[in-house]
Amino acid sequence: DIQMTQxxxxxxxxxxxxxxxxxxxxxxxxxxxxxxQQKPGKAxxxxxxxxxxxxxxxxxxxxxxxxxxxxxxxxxSLQPEDFATYFCQESYSSSHNFGQGTKLEIK
Amino acid sequence: QALLxxxxxxxxxxxxxxSLTCNVSSGSITSSHWWSWVRQSPGKGLEWVGRVFHSGxxxxxxxxxxxxxxxxxxxxxxxxxxxxxxTAADTGVYYCVRVGFTxxxxxxxxxxxxxxxxxxxx
Numbered sequence: 525d526i527q528m529t530q531x532x533x534x535x536x537x538x539x540x541x542x543x544x545x546x547x548x549x550x551x552x553x554x555x556x557x558x559x560x561q562q563k564p565g566k567a568x569x570x571x572x573x574x575x576x577x578x579x580x581x582x583x584x585x586x587x588x589x590x591x592x593x594x595x596x597x598x599x600x601s602l603q604p605e606d607f608a609t610y611f612c613q614e615s616y617s618s619s620h621n622f623g624q625g626t627k628l629e630i631k
Numbered sequence: 632q633a634l635l636x637x638x639x640x641x642x643x644x645x646x647x648x649x650s651l652t653c654n655v656s657s658g659s660i661t662s663s664h665w666w667s668w669v670r671q672s673p674g675k676g677l678e679w680v681g682r683v684f685h686s687g688x689x690x691x692x693x694x695x696x697x698x699x700x701x702x703x704x705x706x707x708x709x710x711x712x713x714x715x716x717x718t719a720a721d722t723g724v725y726y727c728v729r730v731g732f733t734x735x736x737x738x739x740x741x742x743x744x745x746x747x748x749x750x751x752x753x
Contacts, residue, residue, distance in 0.1 A: 525693075558739040567726055567743035568677070574736035611677060615737025619692050620679035 526550050526614055530623035536631040541602050545626045547595045547612035556616035559588055559597045562625075563608045571610075572597065604630075633659035635727045635744035643751050649717050653710040653727030653744060660708050661685045665730040667740060668701065668712050672723030682730055682738065683710065717751045724748050 527550040537543050547557065555575035560568035570579045572588035575595055585600045599606055607630050612623040639651035653666075660666070668680040681691035683701040691699055700713045710727055724746040731741030 556737045558733075560740075567746055568740070569743070570731065570739055570741045573731070573733045573739035577734070577736075579731070579739070579741060613677070613679075613739075615733070615739060618690070619694060620738055622677035622679075624676055 525619055526553065526617045526621050528612055528614055528621050528623040530610075530612060530626045532626060533624065534627040534629065536629050537602055538631045539602050539604055543599045543602055543628065545597045545610055545628075547590075547597070547623050549593045549595075549614055549616075552592045553614045553616035555591050556614055557588070557590065557595050558613045558615060559586075560611045560613065561606075561608045562611065568611060573615075599628075602628075633662075633664075633729055633742050635729065635742060637725060637727045637744045637747040639725075639747055639749065641748060641750060643717055643721075643749060644753055645718055645751055647717055647751075649712070649714040649721060649749055649751070651712045651725055651727075651747060651749070653712075655708045655710060655727075657708055659729075660703060660710070661705060664732075665738070666701075666703070666710050667728045667730050667738065668710075669726045669728055669740065669743075670721075670723045671726065671746070672720075674720065675723075679738075680712065680714075680725075719751050722749065722751045 557575045559572040562568040571582045634656040665682045667682040727744040728740040729742040
């Protein structure tokens with residue numbers, strides 16, 4: 525089974541700051557990697573698919589990169605509405621495993 | 632854009648069967664999209680359960696294979712999930728989701744229902 529590990533588990537940042545979240549797969553998943561944002565009490569929202577393609581409607585300050593086992597989600601110039609929990613998800617295996625999440629909090 | 636709405640009992644007894652339905656906005660269920668269920672629990676986080684096409688073809692996560700059944704009722708624009716022999720570990724929020732088109736990069740979940748909380752307890 526492919527394990528997805530995100531770091532850090534939590535992160536404090538300020539509005540306007542640039543933030544990077546990392547996701548590591550336990551084996552190569554080429555670019556079968558998606559990123560989601562979840563706010564308290566709400567369903568997750570797709571941001572990035574195929575490691576780097578911005579989903580329709582997602583703000584352009586979100587970007588994704590990486591391939592193989594190491595991936596990053598970058599948010600340039602944090603906005604107040606970006607404070608949420610972020611999850612990665614692999615679509616390579618038959619389990620479609622998610623990472624444990626990174627909680628982004630206001631500093 | 633498709634809208635998804637889950638419903639079902641909020642409480643299921645251990646060893647029983649968890650049954651949920653998801654209403655899909657009219658006309659969407661027979662589109663070219665697959666439909667999935669995703670569970671979120673405090674213990675295991677987000678877990679993909681499986682997916683179903685409007686033809687009835689299914690694919691299940693190995694973690695749920697043998698215990699889960701997904702189906703489609705096109706006449707009612709409804710998806711269904713049945714999870715058998717439940718334990719407390721099956722407690723969580725169950726989401727009905729649409730599988731988006733990703734230019735060949737596998738399953739990404741682009742539309743989510745609001746989720747329904749299910750507790751397994753006697």
